[in-house]
Amino acid sequence: MIVIDADVVTLSRLQFALTALYHFLFVPLTLGLVWLLAIMESVYVMTGRAVWKRMVQFWGVLFGINFAMGVATGVTMEFQFGMNWAYYSHYVGDIFGAPLAIEGLMAFFLEATLIGVFFLGWQRISRVKHLLVTWFLALATSLSAVWILIANAWMQHPVGAQFNPATMRMEVTSFSAVFFNPVAQEKFVHTVSAGYVLGAMFVLSISAWYLLRGRNVDFAKRSMTVAASFGLAAALSVVVLGDASGYTVSLNQKMKLAAIEAMWHTEPAPAAFTVFGLPNVERRTTDYAVKIPWVMGLIGTRSVDQTMPGISELVDTARKRIDNGIPAYDAMLMLRQDKDNQQAQATLAAHGKDLGYALLLKRYVDDPRQATPAQIQQAADSTIPNVPVLFWSFRLMVACGFYFIALFALSFWKASWRTLDRQRWYLRLVLWSLPLPWVAIELGWIVAEYGRQPWAIEGVLPTALGVSSVSAGQVWTSLAGFMLFYSVLAVIDVVLMLKFARKGPDGLGIWPATQPQHEAP
Amino acid sequence: MPDYATLRVLWWAILGFLLIGFAILDGFDFGVAALLKLLGRNNTERKVLLEGIEANWEGNQVWFIVAGASTFAAWPMLYAVSFSGMYFAIALVLLALILRPVGFKFRDKVTDPRWVSLWDWVLVVSGVTVMLVSGVAFGNLFLGVPFAFDTDLRMRWEGGLLNLLQPFALLTGLVSTAMLLAHGACWAALKADHLIAARAVRMARMMTLAFAVLYVAAGVWVAYAIPGYAIIGPAVTDGMSNPLYKQVAVGSSWFASYLRYPWFWSAPLVALLGAVGVQALVGRRDLTAFIASSLMVGGTIASAGFALFPFLLPSSLDPHSSLTVWDASSSRGTLLLMLLAVIVLMPIVIAYTAWVYRVMRGRITLDQVKRDEPGY
Numbered sequence: 001m002i003v004i005d006a007d008v009v010t011l012s013r014l015q016f017a018l019t020a021l022y023h024f025l026f027v028p029l030t031l032g033l034v035w036l037l038a039i040m041e042s043v044y045v046m047t048g049r050a051v052w053k054r055m056v057q058f059w060g061v062l063f064g065i066n067f068a069m070g071v072a073t074g075v076t077m078e079f080q081f082g083m084n085w086a087y088y089s090h091y092v093g094d095i096f097g098a099p100l101a102i103e104g105l106m107a108f109f110l111e112a113t114l115i116g117v118f119f120l121g122w123q124r125i126s127r128v129k130h131l132l133v134t135w136f137l138a139l140a141t142s143l144s145a146v147w148i149l150i151a152n153a154w155m156q157h158p159v160g161a162q163f164n165p166a167t168m169r170m171e172v173t174s175f176s177a178v179f180f181n182p183v184a185q186e187k188f189v190h191t192v193s194a195g196y197v198l199g200a201m202f203v204l205s206i207s208a209w210y211l212l213r214g215r216n217v218d219f220a221k222r223s224m225t226v227a228a229s230f231g232l233a234a235a236l237s238v239v240v241l242g243d244a245s246g247y248t249v250s251l252n253q254k255m256k257l258a259a260i261e262a263m264w265h266t267e268p269a270p271a272a273f274t275v276f277g278l279p280n281v282e283r284r285t286t287d288y289a290v291k292i293p294w295v296m297g298l299i300g301t302r303s304v305d306q307t308m309p310g311i312s313e314l315v316d317t318a319r320k321r322i323d324n325g326i327p328a329y330d331a332m333l334m335l336r337q338d339k340d341n342q343q344a345q346a347t348l349a350a351h352g353k354d355l356g357y358a359l360l361l362k363r364y365v366d367d368p369r370q371a372t373p374a375q376i377q378q379a380a381d382s383t384i385p386n387v388p389v390l391f392w393s394f395r396l397m398v399a400c401g402f403y404f405i406a407l408f409a410l411s412f413w414k415a416s417w418r419t420l421d422r423q424r425w426y427l428r429l430v431l432w433s434l435p436l437p438w439v440a441i442e443l444g445w446i447v448a449e450y451g452r453q454p455w456a457i458e459g460v461l462p463t464a465l466g467v468s469s470v471s472a473g474q475v476w477t478s479l480a481g482f483m484l485f486y487s488v489l490a491v492i493d494v495v496l497m498l499k500f501a502r503k504g505p506d507g508l509g510i511w512p513a514t515q516p517q518h519e520a521p
Numbered sequence: 522m523p524d525y526a527t528l529r530v531l532w533w534a535i536l537g538f539l540l541i542g543f544a545i546l547d548g549f550d551f552g553v554a555a556l557l558k559l560l561g562r563n564n565t566e567r568k569v570l571l572e573g574i575e576a577n578w579e580g581n582q583v584w585f586i587v588a589g590a591s592t593f594a595a596w597p598m599l600y601a602v603s604f605s606g607m608y609f610a611i612a613l614v615l616l617a618l619i620l621r622p623v624g625f626k627f628r629d630k631v632t633d634p635r636w637v638s639l640w641d642w643v644l645v646v647s648g649v650t651v652m653l654v655s656g657v658a659f660g661n662l663f664l665g666v667p668f669a670f671d672t673d674l675r676m677r678w679e680g681g682l683l684n685l686l687q688p689f690a691l692l693t694g695l696v697s698t699a700m701l702l703a704h705g706a707c708w709a710a711l712k713a714d715h716l717i718a719a720r721a722v723r724m725a726r727m728m729t730l731a732f733a734v735l736y737v738a739a740g741v742w743v744a745y746a747i748p749g750y751a752i753i754g755p756a757v758t759d760g761m762s763n764p765l766y767k768q769v770a771v772g773s774s775w776f777a778s779y780l781r782y783p784w785f786w787s788a789p790l791v792a793l794l795g796a797v798g799v800q801a802l803v804g805r806r807d808l809t810a811f812i813a814s815s816l817m818v819g820g821t822i823a824s825a826g827f828a829l830f831p832f833l834l835p836s837s838l839d840p841h842s843s844l845t846v847w848d849a850s851s852s853r854g855t856l857l858l859m860l861l862a863v864i865v866l867m868p869i870v871i872a873y874t875a876w877v878y879r880v881m882r883g884r885i886t887l888d889q890v891k892r893d894e895p896g897y
Binding site for chain 1: 575576577578579580582583586587589590591592593594595597598600601602603604605608609611612615616618619620621622623625626627630631672673674675676677678761762763851852854855858859862863866867870873874877880881
């Protein structure tokens, strides 16, 4: 019997959260910026005007710095499952590994192989071929997101798999269910749209800064026009699809949704939406709540007559599922002794879907079959995620989303009327809005993954069981190493980004400030 | 439809193919990076060397990512045990692999010579680290690593980073370092300005010689001083993937599989012929010499994999827990789906990789680097 060290669990989770949030500072910018590059280069190839090529080259410099950081920090993510989450890797690798491997084969290979040609191939291949390279690069980054989100969606909604007592792990029963997981599709559109918003804001803000300084005016205005239209479409899509994923969450992760809404008890249909309030975890109430009637029921159930279960009721359900899972655990142990025991096979078939709930007890008792009613209640209570964090993260994220729609709509309107450089307050507003998409994106991941706790795989594998048999000292060392190392890289990255953004296309020699533009040979 | 046992053997071969692909393609990047200070005497010369790998290293590194992810998908236990067990060794490789992309990208973004020199050293050290650590890890496979499973198939590991530093493993670390330095030098001989290429030719000759001597020494060591592992009784090749279902004896020879399948001898033969080929051709027919050094790299890795067959990761702590081709794989459905994915996607990958190499072909000259604009 190997005892799981609680510190290892906490430290491994902290390490995963920090490295994943850090990795996702770079990924969405790559996702968004690459499409803007593709659009700009398409205009260049269609019109033959050199200004568009210079736009691709200048934004490409910033794209390149960011891309390197995304690649570097992505390697960590892949290593980390094996290093810190070995039992997770064993338990679900049969399903979870496949989309990761296909991502590498189908998307990351393409992306990483073409990036060299994108930067160094301008003189070596024809214009049209270079444009194709850029388009494939953009396509590959989005394909990459498809497969990663299929893997992630399976953690939220584990379809197409069942437990095999002989191998002590989950095994695939249907890959088409895994690949066409409805959660994956909504997550994909929501996540890449968020990346597009970030890419658009990045171009918009830096261009606004040039306009404030009166530099690269023509360049900046064109860049802003592209970013404003692209950003408006993306911001609308991110909110609409965010709503769709809210609906999907309500189908299979009812606890996450109830926690986001701090809905402690089931309300009569249709439930009200709490705009503001202070969730009180002790008393299971939300103090000073400001509610809008009906809205939550409409979002969550797409109806006016279905109820949405509250947290207390969901804890009761969890307790029932734990009770139901214990016979499955017992049957699993019997099958290990005698794999042909038909009674045990029948019990596992009947109760297997709640085996994961019995495993929740492992935190409190070695053998779930010996659990006391108090321990079962404790395990059921542990299915409540951190309500205040989810409640506020979600609201801030949504507020950012609506702000983006307004800001991009305003930018689009000004771009259409060619008044982008008129009001300095507008340009300042755009400049200072630059960090907000990052804030919203990170909050989104906190809602999705912190809200999944206590599960690594919803209903299947508790997070605490997924860790490796390593010592807390080992995880501490690697965690400290990452924090130090990532902080240094972050400083260098920001310094370089600022340096090149400040230099601008004029300072880099991509955009000679005075002489008229000629087509590059 | 291939049966489960065949799928397992195919996936063992695919894992080997991906590792060899990684070693050949990213291996020369590591080699060139490690030799940066030896072959390049000033900044312009070092820039020539770096530009020779700049267009391709990013795609090359994906071979490692894909080898890792495919191990996760097809050999989840191998992935889980090796990555969590060799914790700090993996952390070192990870550190090196993070530093390389940023090193390549950041190096020329600031012109201060101290900055440039710092990143040059980062690239050198990260190159050497990966070569050395991966060789040490391979050596440990022959010695067995200290892990055992409980009945939940949760793994326990006894020992830390220093336990990996056995004398034999250090020797294999040197084998892999010499091999990839030679391979990197062959690439530099093919790609860099003639002034630098001449130095690379001498380096390639020296390193292939060192490789051949060390490689043969490691082979002799394995033959005479390291007990091999063997499954007791007939192996169940299509059973459930649970390592505890079999029993393993230690004490036979790792050369046993070479006796059973004599064609396995082709791998060490190719490795040594590759080394001879480099000696004979480098400096005269550089592309052929590079192909020879690629054969040397591929043959070496294959020879190790053949010796271990059917073992993937032998356990010194509890030999019965050892991971083999027959009991550490994914389910049949996953192996089949992933095989289809590889069959469909890999030829496409190879096709566009070849196209990119063709587009970016040609020697990088000193003049060319001096002409290039700074900045991007």
